[in-house]
Amino acid sequence: MPVEGRIYSIVVILLLLVLCTTVYGGSNDPISVVVSLDHDEISMDEAVLLSVVVSGGDQNLPRPHMPNLPMFEVYSQGQSSNISIVNGKVSASVNYRYLLMPTRPGKFPIQDIAVVYNNHRYVGNTVEISVRKSGAVPTQKKKTGVVDDTETGKPYYLEAVVDKKNPYVNEQVTLTLKFYIAVRYHRNPELTEPTTTGFWTELLGNKAPYRERVNGRTYRVIERKYALFPTQTGELTIGRATIRVAVDSKRKNYRDPFGMFGDMFDTGKEVSVRSLPVKVNVRPLPKEGRPADFTGTIGDFKISARVDKREVELNQPVTVTIKITGVGHVKAAAEPDIPDQDDFRIYRASSSENISKAQDRIGGTKIYEEVFIPKRPGTLTIPAINYTFFNPAEEKYKRVATRPIRINVTKPDGWTGSEEIPFTQSEVRISSDSRDIRYIKESPGDLVPMGEVILTSPLYIIVNGIPLFALMATILICKRQAKLSSDQSGARARKAGKMARKRLSSARALAKVSTASEYFAELHLTLTSYIADKLDMSPHGLTIDLITDLLSQRQAPESLIEEVASTLQRCDFARFASASVNQEDIDNALETVTELMIKLEGTKLA
Amino acid sequence: MHRKLSLILFVAVLISCFTVNVVAQNQAERFKRANAFYQDKDYVSARSLYEAILKDGYESAALYYNLGNTAYKSGDLGYAVLYYYRGTRLDPTDLDLRNNLEFVSSLSQVQMEGVELNPVRSFFEDIVGSYSLSSLAWLTSAFFILFILVLIARIGFSLNNSAIRVSTVFALLLCLVVAGLTTFKYQTDYLRRRAVIVADECSVLSGPSEKADVEFDGAPGLLVEIIETNGDYVNVLFANKRTGWLKKEIVAVI
Numbered sequence: 001m002p003v004e005g006r007i008y009s010i011v012v013i014l015l016l017l018v019l020c021t022t023v024y025g026g027s028n029d030p031i032s033v034v035v036s037l038d039h040d041e042i043s044m045d046e047a048v049l050l051s052v053v054v055s056g057g058d059q060n061l062p063r064p065h066m067p068n069l070p071m072f073e074v075y076s077q078g079q080s081s082n083i084s085i086v087n088g089k090v091s092a093s094v095n096y097r098y099l100l101m102p103t104r105p106g107k108f109p110i111q112d113i114a115v116v117y118n119n120h121r122y123v124g125n126t127v128e129i130s131v132r133k134s135g136a137v138p139t140q141k142k143k144t145g146v147v148d149d150t151e152t153g154k155p156y157y158l159e160a161v162v163d164k165k166n167p168y169v170n171e172q173v174t175l176t177l178k179f180y181i182a183v184r185y186h187r188n189p190e191l192t193e194p195t196t197t198g199f200w201t202e203l204l205g206n207k208a209p210y211r212e213r214v215n216g217r218t219y220r221v222i223e224r225k226y227a228l229f230p231t232q233t234g235e236l237t238i239g240r241a242t243i244r245v246a247v248d249s250k251r252k253n254y255r256d257p258f259g260m261f262g263d264m265f266d267t268g269k270e271v272s273v274r275s276l277p278v279k280v281n282v283r284p285l286p287k288e289g290r291p292a293d294f295t296g297t298i299g300d301f302k303i304s305a306r307v308d309k310r311e312v313e314l315n316q317p318v319t320v321t322i323k324i325t326g327v328g329h330v331k332a333a334a335e336p337d338i339p340d341q342d343d344f345r346i347y348r349a350s351s352s353e354n355i356s357k358a359q360d361r362i363g364g365t366k367i368y369e370e371v372f373i374p375k376r377p378g379t380l381t382i383p384a385i386n387y388t389f390f391n392p393a394e395e396k397y398k399r400v401a402t403r404p405i406r407i408n409v410t411k412p413d414g415w416t417g418s419e420e421i422p423f424t425q426s427e428v429r430i431s432s433d434s435r436d437i438r439y440i441k442e443s444p445g446d447l448v449p450m451g452e453v454i455l456t457s458p459l460y461i462i463v464n465g466i467p468l469f470a471l472m473a474t475i476l477i478c479k480r481q482a483k484l485s486s487d488q489s490g491a492r493a494r495k496a497g498k499m500a501r502k503r504l505s506s507a508r509a510l511a512k513v514s515t516a517s518e519y520f521a522e523l524h525l526t527l528t529s530y531i532a533d534k535l536d537m538s539p540h541g542l543t544i545d546l547i548t549d550l551l552s553q554r555q556a557p558e559s560l561i562e563e564v565a566s567t568l569q570r571c572d573f574a575r576f577a578s579a580s581v582n583q584e585d586i587d588n589a590l591e592t593v594t595e596l597m598i599k600l601e602g603t604k605l606a
Numbered sequence: 607m608h609r610k611l612s613l614i615l616f617v618a619v620l621i622s623c624f625t626v627n628v629v630a631q632n633q634a635e636r637f638k639r640a641n642a643f644y645q646d647k648d649y650v651s652a653r654s655l656y657e658a659i660l661k662d663g664y665e666s667a668a669l670y671y672n673l674g675n676t677a678y679k680s681g682d683l684g685y686a687v688l689y690y691y692r693g694t695r696l697d698p699t700d701l702d703l704r705n706n707l708e709f710v711s712s713l714s715q716v717q718m719e720g721v722e723l724n725p726v727r728s729f730f731e732d733i734v735g736s737y738s739l740s741s742l743a744w745l746t747s748a749f750f751i752l753f754i755l756v757l758i759a760r761i762g763f764s765l766n767n768s769a770i771r772v773s774t775v776f777a778l779l780l781c782l783v784v785a786g787l788t789t790f791k792y793q794t795d796y797l798r799r800r801a802v803i804v805a806d807e808c809s810v811l812s813g814p815s816e817k818a819d820v821e822f823d824g825a826p827g828l829l830v831e832i833i834e835t836n837g838d839y840v841n842v843l844f845a846n847k848r849t850g851w852l853k854k855e856i857v858a859v860i
Contacts, residue, residue, distance in 0.1 A: 345645070437706040440644055440675050444637040445668035445697075447630060450660065453796060454740045455788075464747050467754035474762040 031056040031117045033064060033124035035110065038269060041130040043154070047101045047242065047272035048129060049077065054115055055093035059083055064096060064124070067112040071131075072100040099272055101242070102131040156181040158243050160194065160275035162228075168283050169233050170298040170329055171392040174204070174360050175226040177241050177275060180212070180219040186246040186268035189222065194275065195239030198282075199228040200329070204357050227362045229329045230282040242274040285390050289397050293337060297389040299328015299363070303336065305385060305402035307372075313410050317347075317371045320382060322402065327363035328389070330355055335368060336385050343380045344372040347439055371439075374409040381406050489536035496533030500526055500597055504590070511586050516578040519586060523593050524571040527564070530597055534605060544568045554605035564600075567592055633659050640672065649679045667697035671706070678710055684804030684826030684858075686710045691802060691829070691860045695795050698736055711827055734791045742788040749784055753777035799832040801842070801857040810850035814839035821850045830857060 031054065038049040052064045061081075066074065077097035084091050111126035156179070163174045175196075179189060204225035212221045230236055246268030285298075301324050308319040322336055330353055338346055347370070355364040374380055382405040391398050454460050484491050507522035525539070528547070532539035535550055544565050551561045570589065574581050640655035653676040659669055670693030678686035690707035697703065734742065756774045759765045808824035814836040824830075830842035830852075839851045 347645070437675055437678055437709055438702045440641055440672040441668035441702070442638075442641060443668060444634055444659070445666040447633050447659070447664040447666045447669065448696075450663050450665045453792070454743045455792060460743060460747070464750060467751045471754050471757055471761075474758045478761055 031058075031061070031115060031120075031122045033113060033115055033122050035113050035124040035127050037110075037127050037129055038271070040128065041132065042102065043132050044102055044105055044276075046157075047099050047274060049270060049272070050098040050100050050110065050127075052096045052098070052113055052124060053093055054096070055091065056117070057090055057092070058117075059090065059092050061092055061094050062115040062117050064113050064115050066098070067110075069100065069108075069110065071103055071106065071108050073103060075099040075101070100129070101240075101272075101274060105131045105133045107131075154180075155183045156185075156245065156247065156271070156273055158241060158273045158275045160238065160241060160278050162238070162278055162280060164280070166281050166283055167230060168285055168298065168390070168392045170229050170231070170296070170332060172327075172329070172362055173199075173228045173230065173280060175228055175238060175278070177224045177226075179222040179243050179245075179273075180214065181222075181245065181247075182217050182219045184248045186248075189243045189245040191224070192242040192244075194241040196226070196228055197239075198232050198236040199230055199238070200332070202227045202229075202355075202357075202362055204360050204362075225360055227357070227360070229332070229362075230280065233282045233284045235279055235281050238278040238280070240274045240277055242272055244270055244272045246270050286395070291388045291397055291399060293386065294388045294390070294397060295334035295337070297328070297333045297387075298392060299326055299330075299333070299389060300391050300393065300398075301326030301328065301333065301387065301389050301400065303385065303387040303400045303402050305382070305405060307382065307405055307407060309407075311408045311410065312374065314374055314377050317373050318382075318407060320370045320372055320405070322368045322370065322385060324366045324368075324387060325364070327361050329362065330364040330366055333366050333389075336387050338370060338385055339383075341372075341383070343375055344382070345375060347371040347373070374407070377409045377411045379406055380409055492533045492536055496530050497597070497601055499533060500530040503529065504594065504597075508590065511590060513581065513583055513586065516581045516586060517575050520571045520574040520578070520581075520589065523589055524568060524575065527568060527571070527593055527596065530600065531564070534600065544572075551605070556603055556605060560596075560599055560603060563596060567596055629662075633662065633664055637669065637672075640676075644672070644676060644679075647679075649676045652676045653680065665692070665696065667693045667700055667703060669693075670696065671700065671703050674703075674706060674710070678706075682804075682826075683710060683713060684802060684806075687827040687829070688802040688804060688858050688860060691800070695860065696738065698738055713827070730787070730790050731794065734787050734794070737787075737791070739788070739791050739795060742784060742791050746781065746784045746788050749777055749781035753781050799859055801830050801832055801840075801859045803828045803830065803852070803856055804858045805856040808852065808856050810842075810848075810852060811839070812850065814841070814851045818851065822848070824852070824856075832857070832859070 034053045034055075036051045036053075038051075039046075042048050054061045054064055075098065077099050079094055079096045081092065081094040107128060107130045109126050109128045111123075113124040115122050159178045159180065161176050161178070163176075164171070167173045175194070177191075177194070181189075204227050207223040207225070209220055209222050212219055228238070248268055303322065303324050305320055305322045308321070312318050324330075324333060324336070335351070340346070351366070351368045353364060353366045355362065357363075372382060384401040384404050386399055386401045388397060388399045390396070484494075503522060503526035507519055507526060510519035510522060512519070528542050529539045531547055531551070532542055535554065537550070547568070548561055548565050551564065567589075574585065574589070636655055636659055640652045643649075643652035643655065653673065656669060656673045656676060659665075660673075670689045674686045674689035674693065677683075677689060687707065687710055690703055690710060693700065693703045694707060753774070756770060756777050760770055760774065803824050803826050806826055808826070808828075809820045810822050810824050811818040812821050813819075824844075828844065830844055833841045833843055833849065835841075835854075836851075838854050840854055840857060841849060841851050842857065843849050
């Protein structure tokens, strides 16, 4: 067996052995539950850390069942576990931590913290905690060794104070959290913010830590401020804030020369302190003296207005920037009400706000941009814009106003001077830098049926179809012409009728008794030439017998052949015996030849 | 008989012209009333009147523009973007529409970063971007007619000099190029199913089911392309090439 194979076998055997011992040993070890507190005496504004350590010989230790503790608010602080294997024996422990905040003073035993394991219930030890009233002096020294000169005051505490107990609704209340600490602490304190239900809250920020002497003891003070704006009337409660901080766990032994090494590795003991709830009674705004145009703005504000240009063409926009500056809940400050103007059309372009927190007061600036479009030329006045608010410091309603602004509106070129004929173009561009949307169109434009696509519209198809049709027609005509030009006999046959009609018209000019001979000669030629064209033969030498034979060969009807032969004979007779011909014969002959040609035209000669 | 038929046709054309005119006047009147509501900052009433014109089956770039404005003023960002997109499809040359679309799109809570654009497609989109489908279609027709006329001259009148030959090739090339661009525009604007997210809350899911995982969150005003539909869900492609499933009611097709 190779060396690697042997090592592998040994490792597997060892692992199996360890596993067997673990299972065997683990199943028999009992479970222990140890309950402990980091303090056994606290005041109402402090909190205590409860530790429940569950240990045993199994890695899967059960979670403890906490009893009902109505005298505390209980918050889980997480858990940490530890597993060790010594001589094949597994031992594990899990530490569950809970933060207890007292709800009333008194002495309270904490008992019946238990775990259930393998159908057995293991109950932890009982601990007792004494909760004294806020500010009360502890009855005994703490066992934890925290620096606590009880004669001179608490080593750390958290205080919450407000500057106003009876504010008006929407008036600023400044909440100050002060964390006083007189002992050394490790790491930055962790703050849980107070609940401020019923308030709109804005953080004012932290003040740089400073030192303050209270009851003869010097504290380091960490201060944090909030601006609270009550949004409803009545009694409102600002909840408790909590701070967790790690303080020195041992009293300093200045006589121990090696004490400094102990300090280096001391990470401190975590403690929690919390503030007391603060109640404020919010008053409604007084009804007396409330102006009709009051829209709920509270604070102390100023208003100003300016225009971007003093001279403008008719129907061109002038931007009026209205600036409201002051102290108060700027975000909730109402928009100034601008009444309709006869001389202007007014549109809102944009609004913006800038919040400031100077000297612990929320304030700032709110800017509204309104677009005024003059309706007529001349010197027009943008009227004063009023702004009404309630000043809680003076406890009265106040009204401020902008100054009226005059602008000169010029007539543009081409202005008709009639209000009936609007000069302005259909669109007015308000914004030039995309800070807001541009103004609506005044005309609907070309309204077309929805979903109509030009490519499938009948008009488009017709417009494109006509030239295509024309091209096809041109091609057909050209082809036909080419075909005709290549078929000489066919072309002659097709032209036969046309030629014959020409001859008939010239014969008609001779249709008189005086020119009877020429007339009948022309008729004879017309008929002979027509038949010659039809049969693609020379008209010269075509006798009546030959014509009769040819028509018979082409399977023309016998009656037609006889008619052709007799007509030609009559023409011959009349040519040479014209003295016996009268006008009636002349007219009849023309009619007969015409009818005969029509018959021949309709006869297919094979 | 012919006279009677002509008279009937003439009267029919007159009546249809009159009807079209009356309908147009009614819609224009309604549009003006909506504008008056808008000026009074009664955006809800203005929007309902504009939408009534749409319900009657008429649309125009200006109508979509004003609808976009009312939607924006009512705080409905998704529909504002949707209407501006519909307007730009009808009239991409309208600078007001493009300005408002750009402005309102910039307000969307989610901006699609790192978009990998197809350079060829972008090139053609830039070319056709400033033209409406109608403009391109009529331009194609013009070159087509020119090409046909040159052909007729060559075939029908046997004109075959060098000028005619160059004109034929030139007209054919122009016709083919513009027809290609028209087809591209039609495919981009009408055949691709583009849509805008209009719901305030938009969870993009990994599959067409309520139980599917949420991949990421969209936001109203985002432009998407619908790839496929499955029941109440649509699979969409975002501008940054990510895909996901959305409920149908979350998006509105442009």
